[in-house]
Amino acid sequence: MTDKTILVTGTYDTKSVELGFLTSCIQQQGGHVLTMDVSVLGDPPEPVDISKHDVAAAGSSSIQQAIDSGDENHAIQIMGRGAAAMVAKLYAQGRIDAAIVLGGSMGTDLALDMLAAMPLGVPKYIVSTIAFSPLLPPERLPADIQMILWAGGLYGLNAVCRASLAQAAGAVLGAARAARPPQKGTPLIGMTSLGKSVLRYMVTLKPELERRGYEVAVFHATGMGGRAFENLAQEGAFACVFDFCTQELGNHVFGSMVSAGGTRLTGAGKARVPQIVAPGCYDLVDVIGWQETDPRFDGLESHAHNRLITSFVLDADGRRKVARAHCEQLAKAQGPTAFLLPKGGCGAWDRPGEPLHDTAGLKAFCDEMAATCPDNADLHQLDCHINDEAFCDKALEIFDSWRAQGHIRG
Structure with missing residues (x-):
């Protein structure tokens, strides 16, 4: 019950406080956390386990290329490809049991690429300001994706935001503990x-x-x-x-x-x-x-x-x-x-x-x-x-x- 590791992903340059609260909630319930930064322009105030440079490199690019493109849409796609490659590698290595991504429309766009790289049955969560929105194209949603509305979370922590993040922490850790990914065997x-x-x-x-x-x-x-x-x-x-x-x-x-x-x-x-x-x-x-x-x-x-x-x-x-x-x-x-x-x-x-x-x-x-x-x-x-x-x-x-x-x- 205490050995599940959750990959917590987001833009740590602007959302470090919120991501830190999410991490602390998971850890207080006995879970372990691996942190991954997918920001582009800024740097996180505290060290993370997987840097934005690691993520960009996993997508066969670099942060400098993302910046030099001068296009935020192009930049988020670079980071989305890198995050997808990184999460697939981490899961294959047995380093994570589930993943959760925090974001607005940009973070959600990236999350859809990233979480689609994880196998069916592995818990995958998005805490998003646009959860359940018609902005999300059906063909980009993994078969077992879970979403939680990031209510009141556009900027800074507050009682409403904490309630959403705490529930998300419990959901992803509980899912990781209870998960039964399909096993190869019966066709x-x-x-x-x-x-x-x-x-x-x-x-x-x-x-x-x-x-x-x-x-x-x-x-x-x-x-x-x-x-x-x-x-x-x-x-x-x-x-x-x-x-x-x-x-x-x-x-x-x-x-x-x-x-x-x-x-x-x-x-x-x-x-x-x-x-x-x-x-x-x-x-x-x-x-x-x-x-x-x-x-x-x-x-x-x-x-x-x-x-x-x-x-x-x-x-x-x-x-x-x-x-x-x-x-x-x-x-x-x-x-x-x-x-x-x-x-x-x-x-x-x-x-x-x-x-x-x-x-x-x-x-x-x-x-x-x-x-x-x-x-x-x-x-x-x-x-x-x-x-x-x-x-x-x-x-x-x-x-x-x-x-x-x-x-x-x-």
């Missing part, structure tokens, strides 16, 4: 879905894949879930992916903030990870329910899922656009790729008799997929619904075939 399958009320294939597929010796992680495809899925797929964390809810791609195409970013449906293909893909809930675009509705959705049927999410039902033209977006992303894949197209529908609410049943809209999507599916993807047109057993049977048939051919490890 992992990545799957995307929404809740069982709309998509049910995971109920059948999860135990079947487990019987085959695989562990299954199901990601909630509501923006950040898809981002985490893509992040891990690109890192090669999965033996295979069952990417059966690609709705986030449509969200991105239509400009929704409920997005996993423009790289959705590319991570597995880029890493040559075998992928079986299906367009679960492709016909819906989710938007932030408490914001003013974009005029582009005028005239479309809508449903308030809750106070956070409102869904718009795409017309035939919108569905064709989403189909083309699928094909554009799949064309980039460098590994085995299969696309399952359930011609009976892709969500519980589009079955005959259900409120979103739209024969013409479904046909428009299916026809566009068939016409534009890239040559590197095997298209399987299925006479069933995505929630039917026949859909799961086909997915497992492809999976078993790829295993027999040696495409899937494990």
Whole structure:
């Protein structure tokens, strides 16, 4: 309980008092601290364990180059690259168990680069004045990042600031003590879905894949879930992916903030990870329910899922656009790729008799997929619904075939 070491990072030239308080809180709870300075112009009033010069050098640059650039954006990217290289090295050497970064927009920009270099399951925290802000692009957020709002902390210590920093100290040290980073062993399958009320294939597929010796992680495809899925797929964390809810791609195409970013449906293909893909809930675009509705959705049927999410039902033209977006992303894949197209529908609410049943809209999507599916993807047109057993049977048939051919490890 007393041997965990936390890397505390920030601009020690301007935030040494706040960083010092954070360090003292960790140490008072029995933790150890390694300090790293990522400032550029000034020098810390007290020595640190890893200097800004060490950080810049780790990024194949120097503090002088950062200064000479005359561009604060360029300078922070130099330090971000160096901090990322440094934290990866420190963790590989077994010198740290977790990391926490303190900053405003500049420090947070750097922190996103730095913490993305740490493996999944290693605690990574940002105490930021812009925590949870829409300024943060989903594609830059590590899958297991934790954020704490640095309330009242823009300049100097005060009661509000101390409360935030003390909680952050307890959070990162507690996480380091409790952490169980994934161990290499049982191969992992990545799957995307929404809740069982709309998509049910995971109920059948999860135990079947487990019987085959695989562990299954199901990601909630509501923006950040898809981002985490893509992040891990690109890192090669999965033996295979069952990417059966690609709705986030449509969200991105239509400009929704409920997005996993423009790289959705590319991570597995880029890493040559075998992928079986299906367009679960492709016909819906989710938007932030408490914001003013974009005029582009005028005239479309809508449903308030809750106070956070409102869904718009795409017309035939919108569905064709989403189909083309699928094909554009799949064309980039460098590994085995299969696309399952359930011609009976892709969500519980589009079955005959259900409120979103739209024969013409479904046909428009299916026809566009068939016409534009890239040559590197095997298209399987299925006479069933995505929630039917026949859909799961086909997915497992492809999976078993790829295993027999040696495409899937494990």
